[in-house]
Amino acid sequence: MYNKITAHIEDHREELERLWKEQLTSDTDARIIDIMPEHIFESTSSEFFDIILLNLKDKDREYKEKLQSFSDKVVRLGWPVALVVKGLREFVHTVQENLVQYGSIDKEREGDYLELLDKWMTPISNEIIQTYAETWEKTVSLQKMALQELSAPLIPVMEQISVMPLVGTIDTERARLVMENLLDGVVSHRSEVVLIDITGVPVVDTMVAHHIIQAAEAVHLVGAKCMLVGIRPEIAQTIVNLGIDLDKFITTSTMKKGVELALEMTGRKIVELEG
Amino acid sequence: MEIQSCVSILNEWDIVAARQLGRNVAKELGFGTVDQARITTAISELARNIYLYAGEGQLCIDRLNENGKAGLRIIALDKGPGIPDIRKVMEDGFSTSGGLGAGLPGVRRLMDDFNIDSNPGEGTDIRATKWLR
Numbered sequence: 331m332y333n334k335i336t337a338h339i340e341d342h343r344e345e346l347e348r349l350w351k352e353q354l355t356s357d358t359d360a361r362i363i364d365i366m367p368e369h370i371f372e373s374t375s376s377e378f379f380d381i382i383l384l385n386l387k388d389k390d391r392e393y394k395e396k397l398q399s400f401s402d403k404v405v406r407l408g409w410p411v412a413l414v415v416k417g418l419r420e421f422v423h424t425v426q427e428n429l430v431q432y433g434s435i436d437k438e439r440e441g442d443y444l445e446l447l448d449k450w451m452t453p454i455s456n457e458i459i460q461t462y463a464e465t466w467e468k469t470v471s472l473q474k475m476a477l478q479e480l481s482a483p484l485i486p487v488m489e490q491i492s493v494m495p496l497v498g499t500i501d502t503e504r505a506r507l508v509m510e511n512l513l514d515g516v517v518s519h520r521s522e523v524v525l526i527d528i529t530g531v532p533v534v535d536t537m538v539a540h541h542i543i544q545a546a547e548a549v550h551l552v553g554a555k556c557m558l559v560g561i562r563p564e565i566a567q568t569i570v571n572l573g574i575d576l577d578k579f580i581t582t583s584t585m586k587k588g589v590e591l592a593l594e595m596t597g598r599k600i601v602e603l604e605g
Numbered sequence: 606m607e608i609q610s611c612v613s614i615l616n617e618w619d620i621v622a623a624r625q626l627g628r629n630v631a632k633e634l635g636f637g638t639v640d641q642a643r644i645t646t647a648i649s650e651l652a653r654n655i656y657l658y659a660g661e662g663q664l665c666i667d668r669l670n671e672n673g674k675a676g677l678r679i680i681a682l683d684k685g686p687g688i689p690d691i692r693k694v695m696e697d698g699f700s701t702s703g704g705l706g707a708g709l710p711g712v713r714r715l716m717d718d719f720n721i722d723s724n725p726g727e728g729t730d731i732r733a734t735k736w737l738r
């Protein structure tokens with residue numbers, strides 16, 4: 331059975347490849363194919379075909395290595411997983427139809443052949459999906475780390491004054507980092523005034539407000555003052571609607587005003603040099 | 606006439622997705638920046654309450670058009686523990702989780718119409734509407 335199939339595929343290789351590609355492009359969401367440059371689609375799908383054939387012929391040796399590097403390539407080229415899975419399914423389909431069409435197999439044994447073909451495809455599809463999953467996990471954890479680093483930096487801008495610019499959504503994890511970095515930074519930089527800039531925070535709901543209030547109170551306990559800067563007009567409105575009391579906070583609309591005020595609070599000011 | 610879209614709330618990032626949905630619809634309907642901020646903040650409060658107190662639920666956004674008046678309705682649904690005393694949770698500062706307790710009363714002030722339907726053991730259905738002026 332095995333040999334019959336491989337022999338048939340080798341004899342009709344070009345035809346099968348053409349049929350298979352036609353099938354693959356015909357009822358796949360055009361958007362998926364369109365995002366790939368044509369020559370890349372062509373060459374990867376030929377390679378795809380090669381790999382499948384290699385598996386059919388040559389059981390273990392080269393196969394594992396080639397399959398791994400192929401999955402890797404497919405994933406990095408950004409072939410959607412749905413397309414890959416479909417490619418495998420269509421391969422089984424195309425070969426089987428072709429076998430029947432040429433009368434290479436008996437009608438009543440069609441089911442056996444289908445089952446055999448399916449068995450060949452399973453490890454390929456497992457390997458590729460596994461590679462996808464691993465790549466995703468790696469990407470996500472790298473991005474998580476990158477985000478954490480960017481998450482809540484405390485920058486000592488000048489003696490006694492530090493700034494924490496917050497950009498993006500604040501979730502529980504990030505709120506924890508804000509608090510940690512604020513307290514560590516205030517102590518190690520000997521800051522007297524910390525400006526928390528919320529210009530880049532899209533939504534200030536009661537949770538965000540609560541975390542900021544708690545952070546400010548904690549900063550107060552270590553002997554520094556907290557200033558809230560960058561409150562956009564629409565955010566100021568929603569904060570009032572929510573009934574949140576920011577009276578305990580010194581607030582300014584812009585960073586520039588905030589820095590001027592912070593200088594004043596630490597007994598300094600910016601003067602222009604006479605020229 | 607109404608068209609509805611929903612986000613199921615299971616984790617913190619679903620709250621962000623619900624907000625994004627609300628902001629997009631609000632923009633499409635022509636709400637200004639201040640109302641967009643009010644709507645997204647209200648969604649954030651209700652979605653977070655689902656996440657915190659019910660564990661899971663749905664947040665849906667309706668586009669309303671009644672007698673030529675356009676509006677956006679937020680519907681927050683869950684089958685969580687429910688709210689035993691609705692009057693109490695509508696008081697500023699009431700919280701069972703050590704929060705600010707400003708969420709529900711805040712949502713009422715952020716939006717034009719507000720309604721809670723909740724039975725202990727059955728879940729909570731909160732609806733809040735903002736009309737386009």
Ligand SMILES: Nc1ncnc2c1ncn2[C@@H]1O[C@H](COP(=O)(O)OP(=O)(O)O)[C@@H](O)[C@H]1O
Pocket residue numbers: 536650654655658659683685686687688694699700701702703704705706707708709710729
């Ligand atoms: N979907 C809900 N299911 C059950 N209880 C809720 C729900 N939403 C709110 N609550 C209750 O109402 C209280 C007040 O909610 P809220 O005003 O948002 O303040 P906070 O979330 O800060 O506690 C909560 O502490 C909780 O006990």
Ligand SMILES: [Mg+2]
Pocket residue numbers: 536650653654704708709
């Ligand atoms: Mg709440």
